[in-house]
Amino acid sequence: MSAPGRRILVTGVSRFWGAELARRLEADAGVEQIVAVDTEGPARPLARTDFVRADIRHSLVGKLVRGLGIDTVVHAGLIVDPQQAAARTVHEINVIGTMNLLAACSGADTPVRRLIVKSSTAVYGSEPDDPSFWTEDMSRRGPARDGFSRDLDEAETYVRDYEIRHPQVAVTLLRFGNVLGEVHDSPFARLFDLPVIPTVLGFDPRLQFLDEDDAVSALTHATQGDCRGTYNVAGAGVVVLSQAIALLGKIAAPVIPFIGGTAAMRVLERLGLVDFPAEFVRLLKFGRVVDTSRLHSELGFVPQRTTIDTVMEHGRSRRVRGLLDDQAPYRYEAELEEFLRSRGRRQPDGPAATTSNGRAPAPRRRRTRSTSP
Amino acid sequence: MTRAAPARGGSRRASSNGHGAHHTTGLAPVARPAMPAVPLDTLGRLASMLAPSRLAAMRRDLPATAMAATGMLALRLRDLTGRDVIDLESLQEVISVYYRANAVHEQHQRGEFDIDGFGFDREWTEALMPIFRVIFRRYWRVETGGLENLPRSGGALLVSNHAGVLPWDGAMITVAVYDAVDRHTRALIAGWFGALPVASWFLRRSGQTLGHPDDTLRLLRGGELVLVFPEGVRGTGKPWSERYRLRRFGRGGFVDVAMRAGVPIIPVSVVGSEETYPMLADLQPIARLLGMPYFPITPTWPLLGPLGLIPLPSKWRITFHPPVTVAPPQGEDPEPWRVMEVADSIRATIQQGVAEDLRQRQRVFRG
Numbered sequence: 001m002s003a004p005g006r007r008i009l010v011t012g013v014s015r016f017w018g019a020e021l022a023r024r025l026e027a028d029a030g031v032e033q034i035v036a037v038d039t040e041g042p043a044r045p046l047a048r049t050d051f052v053r054a055d056i057r058h059s060l061v062g063k064l065v066r067g068l069g070i071d072t073v074v075h076a077g078l079i080v081d082p083q084q085a086a087a088r089t090v091h092e093i094n095v096i097g098t099m100n101l102l103a104a105c106s107g108a109d110t111p112v113r114r115l116i117v118k119s120s121t122a123v124y125g126s127e128p129d130d131p132s133f134w135t136e137d138m139s140r141r142g143p144a145r146d147g148f149s150r151d152l153d154e155a156e157t158y159v160r161d162y163e164i165r166h167p168q169v170a171v172t173l174l175r176f177g178n179v180l181g182e183v184h185d186s187p188f189a190r191l192f193d194l195p196v197i198p199t200v201l202g203f204d205p206r207l208q209f210l211d212e213d214d215a216v217s218a219l220t221h222a223t224q225g226d227c228r229g230t231y232n233v234a235g236a237g238v239v240v241l242s243q244a245i246a247l248l249g250k251i252a253a254p255v256i257p258f259i260g261g262t263a264a265m266r267v268l269e270r271l272g273l274v275d276f277p278a279e280f281v282r283l284l285k286f287g288r289v290v291d292t293s294r295l296h297s298e299l300g301f302v303p304q305r306t307t308i309d310t311v312m313e314h315g316r317s318r319r320v321r322g323l324l325d326d327q328a329p330y331r332y333e334a335e336l337e338e339f340l341r342s343r344g345r346r347q348p349d350g351p352a353a354t355t356s357n358g359r360a361p362a363p364r365r366r367r368t369r370s371t372s373p
Numbered sequence: 374m375t376r377a378a379p380a381r382g383g384s385r386r387a388s389s390n391g392h393g394a395h396h397t398t399g400l401a402p403v404a405r406p407a408m409p410a411v412p413l414d415t416l417g418r419l420a421s422m423l424a425p426s427r428l429a430a431m432r433r434d435l436p437a438t439a440m441a442a443t444g445m446l447a448l449r450l451r452d453l454t455g456r457d458v459i460d461l462e463s464l465q466e467v468i469s470v471y472y473r474a475n476a477v478h479e480q481h482q483r484g485e486f487d488i489d490g491f492g493f494d495r496e497w498t499e500a501l502m503p504i505f506r507v508i509f510r511r512y513w514r515v516e517t518g519g520l521e522n523l524p525r526s527g528g529a530l531l532v533s534n535h536a537g538v539l540p541w542d543g544a545m546i547t548v549a550v551y552d553a554v555d556r557h558t559r560a561l562i563a564g565w566f567g568a569l570p571v572a573s574w575f576l577r578r579s580g581q582t583l584g585h586p587d588d589t590l591r592l593l594r595g596g597e598l599v600l601v602f603p604e605g606v607r608g609t610g611k612p613w614s615e616r617y618r619l620r621r622f623g624r625g626g627f628v629d630v631a632m633r634a635g636v637p638i639i640p641v642s643v644v645g646s647e648e649t650y651p652m653l654a655d656l657q658p659i660a661r662l663l664g665m666p667y668f669p670i671t672p673t674w675p676l677l678g679p680l681g682l683i684p685l686p687s688k689w690r691i692t693f694h695p696p697v698t699v700a701p702p703q704g705e706d707p708e709p710w711r712v713m714e715v716a717d718s719i720r721a722t723i724q725q726g727v728a729e730d731l732r733q734r735q736r737v738f739r740g
Contacts, residue, residue, distance in 0.1 A: 129564030131585040132491050202570025206492045246484030258570045
């Protein structure tokens, strides 16, 4: 890319992905300017990043791109954990936001030369007769079963359309697997935080995990390089759910029935016992494993931690402990308080800001069901 | 990952010919390294919490104590009667299998095991193998032929006829191959098995995977022995009146995959599986309701309830035919006419093999 400094626009800095990426890019001397666009403040204190409080659904983004001569756009704002916000907000950000962001980068005279989009392996779905490894060229056979996956599909379709219309722009689409780690909040992190882990009776899915550091490294690597294409990103190796639970020293409780599991999960969710997206039960039944050979060979990125290392490291960093382990008492709240104080600011009480940086100390806010379309 | 040194080989030898070097020292409980009082399962965990750890240790050693007592009894009976009333070697076999399975189970409880990307757990499968070997030898008295046609290394596609409602033929071919060349067979299963509780993980854990062309190619290129039943559920859901008549061999997809992977095809003919569950009728409405490909009526099922699931003790023969080398595709894709030609010739080989084996087998249930 152009030698004297790249000008990068990053979306989604109010959440883990965007904020961590901006922080890594700040350390890169080859990056002249970083512009962060989001409706909420950054999840991490950022030094030389210019923060613009704007909605990516607004046409202002287009003016920003042209006015600043942005050459690289990183769309890290795609929500891949539907529990991060209400269903309608997720739809607005993922579909309308992506559409508008791409519109802002379009046109024959666009200064944009690179587009990096963070997506999720959730686009492959999770069915009993899935192939053992999903490669990037495959797509699931049936239609999406829930609104979140449909939205993700639509967002990816916009990205593909953009790629066809703008051959001069190198588009990179990264599909991330399940991310675990100290800070990042994800459905599996919430599952593994439970004292007894509910599993689906008679099922033991194959899963892959990616460490949060590796996730951000992959995104940074793709941003700094100029390799186009679609890539699955996940840790090496495969773990079955029962093994992950055993490695964390927890107890599995096969309480989710294999017929009507989603409905049972809804009941548990209403009772405030669990907080999982709709398609999560299917993942707990049938699992999902992606082929990451293209990530290694073409993008030249190899995650530091394997799937099993990620699970074990997650257990250590989150101080996840089993019911029966006699270790020191859980001191997470104190640590969290300290962390929040060190940041010197409180999260504004907005729908997208619930758990962008670790666990909120208060119990999770219940979403009103009526908002789902 | 750390992993306890597996007792591979030793216990397998013990179970395969009954002359295990490991357990010839006597019938007293086999000396085991002192283990931390890690309870075996959830119930065990609770038990050890409630009761002194002594109880848990007793519970753990109970089977061994029982075995030792049986051993003493066997010796006493031999002294009294002058002949082996209880087969001591079988007893040792059972003990070694029990400890092997127990060790693997404990490793699993700690999460210390490796699976490959398809979900195959080698140690776990090898710990289970003796159970299937007993069925292979004592129940169906399987006779094998053409074992020299099995390759000791490299990928190959085993193609077999399929019959008998439940896929026992796959398990028996797996045992035959494992005992002959010490390799694990990776069978391709129908997609709907993935939706069945227990079966979904059991089949994957023991090395099976779904019959997806991409999966097959991946396994073959990885140098695995892949077993495929081109008849699929059309073969297992065949009525009794059509026994030993092979159904259509899919759409020749298996030949296509073998050509792409550049591996030989080994035709396998199985006789005996047809008689395990003689399917007298097929209740399609119930099958559709349950989402199954067929709902069989056999002389014992569903008349005797769960007992009807016990297969009949027919006499089996499994023959491995000489490998068929398939030429790699000239261009990008294998030519369809060549694929169909090879598929038909493989089917003919298996059909002839089945006829030959039927001639060799004098009685259906005896022998």
